[in-house]
Amino acid sequence: MKMIFSKVKLKPKQISGLFLLVLFSAVGQMLLPSFLAQMISHGVAESKNSVIWMYAAIMAGITVLSCIISFLSVKIASYISTDFAAQLRELVFSRVQEFSAAEMDQFGTASLITRSTSDITNVQNFLTLLLRVGLLAPMMAAAGLVFSAATGGQVSSVLLVAIPVLLITLTIIMIFASRYSIRLRKKLDQINRLFLESLEGVRVIRAFNKQKAESARFEEANGDYAMTAMAAGRITSLLMPVISVIFGVTTAAVLGMGAYYVNTGAMEVGSLVANSQYISMVLTSVMMLSLVIMMFPTSYACAKRISEVLETESSIRDRSFPLEKRPAHATVEFRYVTFAYPGAEEPILKDVSFVSNPGEITAIIGGTGRGKSSILKLISRLYDPMFGEVLIDGVNAKEYRMEDLRSFIGYVPQKNVLFSGDIAENLNFGKENGTEEDWKQAAKIACADEFICKKKQGYHEAVAQGGTNLSGGQRQRMAIARAVMKKPEIYVFDDSFSALDMKTDRQLRQNLKESIGEATVIMVAQRISTILDADRILVVDDGQIIGNGTHKELLNTCPLYREIAEIQLGKEAV
Amino acid sequence: MKNIRIFKRLLGYLKAYRLRLVLVLLAAVISTAFMVLAPFLVGKVTTTLFAGIADGVFYWETILWLLAALVALYFVSQLFSFLQGFGMAKITADVMQTIRREIDEKMHRLKLNYYDVHTHGDILSVITNDVDTINNTISQNLTAVVTQVTMAAGVMKASEKYYGEQQELLGKLNGYVEEMYNGQTVVQTFHYQERAKKEFARLNDALKTSSRKAETTAGAVSPITTRLCWNIPGVLRSRFLLLQEWQEALARQRQQEIAFSAFWMQKRRFRTASGV
Numbered sequence: 001m002k003m004i005f006s007k008v009k010l011k012p013k014q015i016s017g018l019f020l021l022v023l024f025s026a027v028g029q030m031l032l033p034s035f036l037a038q039m040i041s042h043g044v045a046e047s048k049n050s051v052i053w054m055y056a057a058i059m060a061g062i063t064v065l066s067c068i069i070s071f072l073s074v075k076i077a078s079y080i081s082t083d084f085a086a087q088l089r090e091l092v093f094s095r096v097q098e099f100s101a102a103e104m105d106q107f108g109t110a111s112l113i114t115r116s117t118s119d120i121t122n123v124q125n126f127l128t129l130l131l132r133v134g135l136l137a138p139m140m141a142a143a144g145l146v147f148s149a150a151t152g153g154q155v156s157s158v159l160l161v162a163i164p165v166l167l168i169t170l171t172i173i174m175i176f177a178s179r180y181s182i183r184l185r186k187k188l189d190q191i192n193r194l195f196l197e198s199l200e201g202v203r204v205i206r207a208f209n210k211q212k213a214e215s216a217r218f219e220e221a222n223g224d225y226a227m228t229a230m231a232a233g234r235i236t237s238l239l240m241p242v243i244s245v246i247f248g249v250t251t252a253a254v255l256g257m258g259a260y261y262v263n264t265g266a267m268e269v270g271s272l273v274a275n276s277q278y279i280s281m282v283l284t285s286v287m288m289l290s291l292v293i294m295m296f297p298t299s300y301a302c303a304k305r306i307s308e309v310l311e312t313e314s315s316i317r318d319r320s321f322p323l324e325k326r327p328a329h330a331t332v333e334f335r336y337v338t339f340a341y342p343g344a345e346e347p348i349l350k351d352v353s354f355v356s357n358p359g360e361i362t363a364i365i366g367g368t369g370r371g372k373s374s375i376l377k378l379i380s381r382l383y384d385p386m387f388g389e390v391l392i393d394g395v396n397a398k399e400y401r402m403e404d405l406r407s408f409i410g411y412v413p414q415k416n417v418l419f420s421g422d423i424a425e426n427l428n429f430g431k432e433n434g435t436e437e438d439w440k441q442a443a444k445i446a447c448a449d450e451f452i453c454k455k456k457q458g459y460h461e462a463v464a465q466g467g468t469n470l471s472g473g474q475r476q477r478m479a480i481a482r483a484v485m486k487k488p489e490i491y492v493f494d495d496s497f498s499a500l501d502m503k504t505d506r507q508l509r510q511n512l513k514e515s516i517g518e519a520t521v522i523m524v525a526q527r528i529s530t531i532l533d534a535d536r537i538l539v540v541d542d543g544q545i546i547g548n549g550t551h552k553e554l555l556n557t558c559p560l561y562r563e564i565a566e567i568q569l570g571k572e573a574v
Numbered sequence: 575m576k577n578i579r580i581f582k583r584l585l586g587y588l589k590a591y592r593l594r595l596v597l598v599l600l601a602a603v604i605s606t607a608f609m610v611l612a613p614f615l616v617g618k619v620t621t622t623l624f625a626g627i628a629d630g631v632f633y634w635e636t637i638l639w640l641l642a643a644l645v646a647l648y649f650v651s652q653l654f655s656f657l658q659g660f661g662m663a664k665i666t667a668d669v670m671q672t673i674r675r676e677i678d679e680k681m682h683r684l685k686l687n688y689y690d691v692h693t694h695g696d697i698l699s700v701i702t703n704d705v706d707t708i709n710n711t712i713s714q715n716l717t718a719v720v721t722q723v724t725m726a727a728g729v730m731k732a733s734e735k736y737y738g739e740q741q742e743l744l745g746k747l748n749g750y751v752e753e754m755y756n757g758q759t760v761v762q763t764f765h766y767q768e769r770a771k772k773e774f775a776r777l778n779d780a781l782k783t784s785s786r787k788a789e790t791t792a793g794a795v796s797p798i799t800t801r802l803c804w805n806i807p808g809v810l811r812s813r814f815l816l817l818q819e820w821q822e823a824l825a826r827q828r829q830q831e832i833a834f835s836a837f838w839m840q841k842r843r844f845r846t847a848s849g850v
Contacts, residue, residue, distance in 0.1 A: 090771075259623060262623050
């Protein structure tokens with residue numbers, strides 16, 4: 001909480017303004033019963049119509065005034081809380097943008113999304129509640145007690161019984177209700193899970209004609225939820241009636257006691273009526289305040305989760321090696337690099353060394369989960385190695401400003417993430433404000449121009465989140481074109497040709513070769529055919545490089561490579 | 575027009591529970607009628623006290639009877655109020671179950687290309703947020719209609735527009751967050767962070783403006799209705815205050831007001847999808 005309030009700038013003027021307005025509002029609410037008492041004592045009791053009308057006018061005036069004050073305070077409260085939420089969202093989003101892959105892994109994407117969205121909404125709601133109820137209720141309770149004591153102290157002793165009874169009842173019902181709400185939450189998660197499952201598997205379910213079975217499964221959870229929801233609803237519907245009864249009995253007690261004091265002459269009828277109002281105000285305030293307090297733990301938990309994000313610093317630090325002082329260009333060198341993912345017990349890369357020079361293609365092949373992609377992630381400095389050095393253009397990758405380093409690396413990730421928008425916007429990831437000419441050029445190299453031109457809207461055809469309205473192959477070519485847009489010195493392809501047919505694969509490699517000039521290419525591949533003409537092939541197994549050479553050399557020197565080649569190309573071809 | 579259609583559809587769901595609904599509404603009416611009598615009784619007490627002072631005799635018996643009647647009134651009224659809530663819980667749970675089932679079945683019938691252009695999060699939010707919202711509306715509004723006879727209708731209409739807008743903007747913002755976080759690798763390697771922050775700031779600002787409008791219009795309802803009841807003596811007034819601030823405290827009011835637009839959005843999504 002402290003953490004959040006130290007980062008979010010609230011305007012003191014707004015808060016003190018709100019405080020004043022709430023104070024006015026509390027005083028106004030307190031004045032009304034007093035005027036009512038006066039009206040009864042001086043007007044009604046003495047049957048003076050003019051006095052009654054005068055007090056009625058005063059009360060109407062106060063009512064209108066407090067209407068205006070309330071409206072203003074709602075407005076200010078909403079300004080404060082929306083401003084708070086907007087600042088907080090921006091802080092969290094900006095912070096996450098700076099996170100390296102390690103922090104993303106640490107929190108998990110789903111959890112970060114929750115922290116940036118619904119957690120903030122929850123804290124915002126609590127703040128609104130605090131500003132609107134939390135400020136007013138204590139003032140009302142205090143003022144109510146003072147006024148009540150001043151105008152007819154004896155009857156306020158009813159509160160000594162009423163408040164504890166109210167609090168105990170509230171607590172009991174809330175305990176039951178929250179028990180149900182936890183169960184309800186779990187069952188709702190279950191429904192959502194099943195629904196999401198069906199959603200993700202909708203094509204498979206259709207293909208196997210399993211809609212009925214899926215619906216039956218869903219309906220079971222659905223019915224279960226409905227039963228619990230009904231029980232929870234019934235518990236909560238007890239709350240208001242019970243509270244009302246407590247209020248009613250309190251009123252009756254106040255009137256009864258008051259009648260006694262009126263009889264003994266210790267109290268006037270007017271102040272008795274006023275007192276019954278003061279007392280119900282105190283009770284209302286106590287109840288609202290306890291509600292705020294009950295909601296606090298949940299909101300506090302949310303605030304804590306948000307703070308955790310804000311307190312986390314990216315583990316990757318920026319330096320500022322000037323780009324123009326680089327001793328070499330388009331070279332990647334690994335020197336005895338050992339790397340483990342944060343939290344992993346075993347390193348995924350052990351003692352990896354290799355060099356890739358300008359104009360060369362270095363291919364990496366090996367079984368899945370053996371560390372091929374990790375090599376590529378270290379080049380773009382998504383992670384830092386544990387031991388050893390990654391040299392980019394002759395300088396340790398850690399020395400660069402991240403922005404500089406990534407400006408000359410074209411990365412094509414394994415998961416071809418595209419973003420919602422249109423094709424052009426996605427290509428412009430590689431070059432801000434790219435022109436149609438840039439798009440066409442990049443798309444031609446990536447063999448994407450053809451399919452893009454077939455779209456109705458061409459380069460302005462819509463792309464769905466994740467690019468799901470494109471085929472796997474189209475997505476890969478888009479991701480390649482996006483990287484080509486950068487005109488990088490270093491190309492990094494993470495298994496980026498796997499969804500292409502052989503012909504496109506060959507064509508694309510041909511195009512790249514012709515267009516990249518002095519750039520160096522590092523690619524992870526599954527298909528031997530893709531890497532036949534690479535200048536260097538690294539065979540990775542168990543995090544180590546067990547073979548380094550051309551296709552021909554490796555056939556003789558590396559048994560594992562020979563085995564893969566025989567399986568893929570056939571014994572005779574090898 | 576569209577609101578009427580939605581309302582009709584919502585009524586369609588309630589049709590099967592006609593008898594139950596009538597009983598629930600009857601309970602609400604009885605409860606309210608008894609509550610209305612309370613200030614009348616309190617007034618009687620004061621009158622009796624005045625009469626006692628004027629006559630120089632103290633009418634203990636009358637006062638005690640009146641107070642006993644007051645307590646009894648509360649008990650009876652709140653018993654019916656509880657019965658109403660009790661019955662309503664069953665109806666809402668059932669209707670929600672039906673709506674969820676229909677959405678699930680619809681999901682299996684929709685044209686597949688619907689799933690190409692909608693994110694999972696977007697569709698999922700139909701069954702989570704939107705259905706939840708309707709839930710709150712049915713369980714609270716129906717009750718509120720009878721007990722409150724609220725003059726908030728006009729303001730509701732005004733804020734409904736903003737709430738719809740706010741909900742849409744919130745969805746957009748959350749969608750953007752989800753997308754950028756999921757694509758973090760690409761965002762980082764293409765140094766898209768600054769551009770992402772800019773776009774986020776734009777969405778964030780729009781949401782802020784919209785929710786201010788919505789909160790202010792909706793917030794105006796409660797103080798006004800509360801204040802209008804000022805001159806209704808003690809007990810009833812505090813009950814009004816109670817009811818309204820209570821609802822606010824649970825932050826449900828906002829949901830009530832977006833319910834119709836949310837429901838409409840859900841329907842629109844599925845209608846366009848199925849090409850009806």
